[in-house]
Amino acid sequence: MDVDSSQGRMAVYMRDHQDKVVGRWTELVVTGLRGRSSAAEVRRELEALYSLVLRAMSGSDEHATGELRATLAELSRSRARNGFTPTETALGVFALKDAVSELVADAADLVPEYLVFARMIDDLGLHTFESYAAAREQIIADQAAAMLELSTPVIRLWEGIIAVPLVGTLDSARTQLAMEKLLETLVATGADHAVLDITGVPTVDTEVAQHLLKTVSAARLLGAECIISGIRPQVAHTIVSLGIEFGDIATKATLADALAHALARSGQRIEKAGPA
Amino acid sequence: MERVPIVKIGTTLFVSIQIDLQDESVMRLQEDLAEELVATGARGVLIDITAVEIVDSFIGRMLAMIGSISRLFDAETVLVGMRPAVAITLTELGLSLRGVRTALNAEKGLELLNGSA
Numbered sequence: 001m002d003v004d005s006s007q008g009r010m011a012v013y014m015r016d017h018q019d020k021v022v023g024r025w026t027e028l029v030v031t032g033l034r035g036r037s038s039a040a041e042v043r044r045e046l047e048a049l050y051s052l053v054l055r056a057m058s059g060s061d062e063h064a065t066g067e068l069r070a071t072l073a074e075l076s077r078s079r080a081r082n083g084f085t086p087t088e089t090a091l092g093v094f095a096l097k098d099a100v101s102e103l104v105a106d107a108a109d110l111v112p113e114y115l116v117f118a119r120m121i122d123d124l125g126l127h128t129f130e131s132y133a134a135a136r137e138q139i140i141a142d143q144a145a146a147m148l149e150l151s152t153p154v155i156r157l158w159e160g161i162i163a164v165p166l167v168g169t170l171d172s173a174r175t176q177l178a179m180e181k182l183l184e185t186l187v188a189t190g191a192d193h194a195v196l197d198i199t200g201v202p203t204v205d206t207e208v209a210q211h212l213l214k215t216v217s218a219a220r221l222l223g224a225e226c227i228i229s230g231i232r233p234q235v236a237h238t239i240v241s242l243g244i245e246f247g248d249i250a251t252k253a254t255l256a257d258a259l260a261h262a263l264a265r266s267g268q269r270i271e272k273a274g275p276a
Numbered sequence: 277m278e279r280v281p282i283v284k285i286g287t288t289l290f291v292s293i294q295i296d297l298q299d300e301s302v303m304r305l306q307e308d309l310a311e312e313l314v315a316t317g318a319r320g321v322l323i324d325i326t327a328v329e330i331v332d333s334f335i336g337r338m339l340a341m342i343g344s345i346s347r348l349f350d351a352e353t354v355l356v357g358m359r360p361a362v363a364i365t366l367t368e369l370g371l372s373l374r375g376v377r378t379a380l381n382a383e384k385g386l387e388l389l390n391g392s393a
Contacts, residue, residue: 176364183360190380217372221363223356223379 007120010113011057014100021099022050028095033088045075046092053096057117072124073131080135089132093125152178154185161193161262162186163255165230167200175211179218186224193262194219197255199230209244216249225265227251229258280305282312288320288389289313289351294327302338309342313349320389321346324382326357336371343376352377356385 014021026043033042052071055064072093079089097118104114152174155163164182168174182194196212198204204212216226229252231239239246252258263269277300283290289312295301309321323342331339343353356379366373379385 179364180360183363186380187360190384192380192384214367218360218363218367221355221366221373221378222358222360223377223384 007057007059007113007116010110010117011054013107013110013113014057015054017103018050018054021096021103022047024099024102025050025096028098029092032091032095033084036084036088049075050096057120068124069127072128076128076132077135080132081139086129086132090125090129093121093128097121148174148177152181154181156185156189156191157195157259158263159268160189160191160266161195161259162189162191163195163197163258165197165200165255169203170201170208170211172211175215179215182215183218183222186219186222192224193227193266194224195227195229195255195258195262197230197258198228198235199232199255201230201235204235204238204244206242206244209239209242209246213246213249225250225262227258227261229253229255277301277304279308282308284312284316284318287318288322288386289316289318290322290324292324292327296330297328297335299334302335306338306342306345310345310349313346313351317349319351321351321353322382322385322389323353323355324357324385325355325362326359326381328362329359331362331365333369333371336366336369336373340371340373340376343373347375352389354379354385354388356380356382 022043025046026039029042029046030037030039049068049071052064052068055061056068058064075092076089079092100117101114104110147168153165155165157163162182162185164178166178170178182196185191186194196215198212201208212228216228219226227250228246231251231253250258250261252261277298278295280291280293280295280301282305283292289309291305291309293305312318313321321342323339339355343355346353353375354377355373358378377388379388
């Protein structure tokens with residue numbers, strides 16, 4: 001049987017029963033979304049989709065298929081952003097099949113046409129799901145980038161002393177970024193002491209230690225001395241257990257100790273103001 | 277081949293590298309510097325690499341070697357003005373330039389030399 005003509009016959013049939021199908025479709029989708037969208041809103045979306053589906057099926061409009069896919073992709077992207085589950089998103093398409101199948105149950109001569117139609121809906125469903133997954137991936141990538149930017153401020157503590165509070169797990173990408181920022185700030189401010197504060201680093205393993213050592217030796221090449229501060233008791237325990245050697249790098253318990261050390265090294269001193 | 281000029285100021289030899297370093301020019305610099313150290317009896321060598329954007333492992337090793345050679349003539353070497361990108365490259369190459377002192381800029385490098393002299 002010719003696929004095009006069967007699609008055409010199905011389209012005519014569906015156009016004749018448009019109100020009934022769209023009504024049932026809306027009902028199914030609204031139930032599936034459990035009240036997250038209003039019936040009127042869903043119906044408006046589905047009516048637009050329905051007319052696109054009919055145009056694509058009738059085969060008279062060559063742009064209709066592309067337009068239908070673009071609309072579906074846009075719809076699933078917005079669903080992904082608004083936190084709908086994959087099932088809820090895919091349901092929007094597959095419910096049309098259910099709605100039509102209920103209708104076709106009365107007309108036995110349309111079964112072959114229905115099968116062709118069902119295959120088309122399956123394709124559209126897959127397309128919807130793919131767009132949904134792509135949108136989610138995009139969201140994750142955006143968030144990772146935002147986190148990377150957030151995580152590495154460089155603070156000027158004192159004349160000639162800067163601090164980098166490291167927060168979160170240190171991986172290669174983040175260390176690289178922190179190192180670059182630290183070195184640039186050293187050059188820009190002319191500071192000769194830098195404090196690497198690891199209070200916010202949950203665990204220090206050999207890899208993290210390696211990253212810290214690299215940062216320190218790069219700073220040394222610029223002529224600046226680094227102090228590592230914020231080593232908590234558990235972290236100190238891990239460092240010793242793993243046999244990590246920080247060599248001649250000064251390590252301090254708190255940022256305050258590190259600042260005092262850096263001040264002493266650069267020949268500065270803070271005194272309490274005497275009575276006025 | 278381009279040559280890097282060596283300028284004597286007081287008891288310090290001042291070397292400012294303004295060209296893209298080639299292997300031969302670094303080796304030539306090393307020889308020139310050794311001769312100059314013997315001739316002048318300078319106590320310090322200040323190498324300014326502010327303009328150097330690219331280094332490789334050979335040049336990194338040569339810089340470290342210049343430090344060792346100067347030490348034989350009882351002169352201290354200070355490398356100043358290294359760019360962050362260069363520092364990262366050298367670290368990734370595993371060259372920490374032990375034996376060479378470093379400073380952020382020429383002024384601080386001179387302070388370092390005069391302080392130790």
